[in-house]
Amino acid sequence: MDPLGGLPDGITARLLAGVNGLEMHVLEVGRAGDPVLLLLHGFPELAYSWRKVMPALAGAGFRVVAPDQRGYGRTTGWDAGYDAELAAFSMPNLVRDQLALLHALRIPRVHAVIGHDFGSPVAACCALIRPDVFPRVVMMSSPFAGAPSWDPAPRDTVHDDLAALHPPRKHYQWYYATRPANHDMLRAPQGLHDFLRAYYHHKSADWPDNTPYELKGWTAGELAKLPTYYVMHRDETMAETVAPHMPSLAQVASCRWLPDAELATYASEYARTGFQGGLHWYRCQTGGGNAQELRLFSGRRIEVPSLFVAGAQDWGIHQVPGALRRMQGEACTDMRGVRLIEGAGHWVQQERPQAVTRALLDFLHETG
Template identity: 65%
Template sequence: MSTLPPFDAATLPAGIRARIIPGINGLSMHVLEAGEPGRPCLLLLHGFPELAWSWRRVMPALAAAGFHVVAPDQRGYGRTTGWSADYDGDLAPFRMLNLVRDQLGLVARLGYGHVEAVIGHDFGSPVAAWCALIRPDVFRRVALMSAPFPGPPDLPEEDPDRAPAPDIHAALAALPRPRKHYQWYYSERGANENMWRCPQGLHAFLRAYYHMKSADWPANRPHRLAGWTAEAVAEMPTYYIMDRDKGMAETVAPEMPSPAAIAANRWLPECDLAVYAAEYGRTGFQGGLQWYRCRTTGRFEAEAQVFAGRTIDVPSVFIAGASDWGIEQVPGALRRMREVACTRMSDVHLVEGAGHWVQQEQPEKVVDLLLRWLG
């Protein structure tokens, strides 16, 4: 994958600039920046299917408060190069400890010994959490958004007489309305093609996907689930617990907002969505989907179990949309994060008027919460 130029100034909001930084753990990393280098640094980590671009609405305000704000396209995304989207290629570069190494490398290349805070959204949230868990000397605060972090996996109980855990995927498929979990769908060979080459076109797919997971979709009314059972998790919307015989493109298509609703959307106008569509049109989704495959295969679980019982002991905060099912999708994770995994979590904020894309849907509220937490 050849090196691409950074976003040009005409694409970027006022106060944000872009550059390519080579030599970071095998990557040439595309980063967006706001504020002056040398100030206290905030590192912002995006999720799926997003980019550094997802932070565009909060970066200028954080910079105006005195920070050097840096948001990379993470491994597998956007204009960062040096990774492979080959489904049959090596998954190891996409495992969590290597994603942490990417961010350590970026901090070092920026010339910092530490950052004031690492802030992660969606799949960027566990990356930020692992950064703070493993290297609290470098990542001195952590803000998690939309995806609670329940802590590193426990060591397995090696009891030969213990009955194996029930197969929730078989149970989902056996429901009267057969279902499947979206992360296992994202791990299938055909998932990338289903979304990238969808009949409605990529721009329309992304519009419906972002809409369906936002506060604009009225069916997003999350509640606590009874447990990790097929019947319980099937209470979630179909973008999480999908119909067994549908891909994500078919799942979100019926929820495409009307032309009037699109024209009225202030948090993701068509010109902003076009940036996502252009980038994913070029790369496809497989780079980001490799992250899910690392999780669902369990291949790197033993490596993560080295940190069993370790807690995040730097100051932390959690921010999510009040209409975000992501906070409940793993039953018990929100409670475990607050009570066990993060020993210095000051607050859990659920922002009204936001769904899953909290920093895009309600940027002013997110900036206010972050600056109050940063002091």
């Protein structure tokens, strides 16, 4: 197995067979016997996205484990076809993946599970469903508002209303659920490397218009205030959406949190796998599959100590209006705080790894 580029010294990689039907690629650092931290990445990232915080967490006395999740990177055993059976990518099965991984590693219980972006609701559901195995949880960049209610949801007209705006708009998650989305990004006109560069830049604190604030509600008028990487122009692909925000050569050269050599690791991995594995997650979300499964836990709250961490310049905090408040007031009974990291956008653990490490260690030490 070729090594990933840019991994700090001490981080090792291996493949584990028989993990809920997967051969799972895992990055690890730290000593056997130390309390375990399980780190779960989001989209479009990899276990590699934790490379900047893993050594410091290990240095503080933790064994750190970060898998490429189902649908990503060097983990295999999942179906990359658009017509794949989506149940494999449902939220309960993603939790099952983590339980199977811990079983394969002979780890009966972690010290904490930490998830970023789409890894955040996976981490939250781990703590919701199996608090005995996941006794602490950190959610990053994507607030968890709780399991869905059994009450029927009112008819959602927001997508029709977005399409009726001038100019017409569409929500990125529903675009990600479409058949062309994978090809649009994988075969981006500007090339995959430059697409990813523009995408990461657009959602980072390096893009000056990332100045988030709370929206008033799930309405077209409010959602249209989000940047176009969340609420796109109707007739544009994601590659076309981010292309005007491609950073200059000077900006790329000065980007310390994601140098071109490290971006090349993402580009080479996604060139090999495509994006469809991660996009299946969005299809489970937008198609109602996750809500159907998670209603089993309706009314149940996360009772273990919890923390939310995000970049202060991250619109992801507010992309679902009210979710941050519901997480604090309803979904979690032992919420220890919200830490917003200045100078970071959506890729917080890459943009400001030292500040994220401090926030994590403060929480881990406070909760024993």
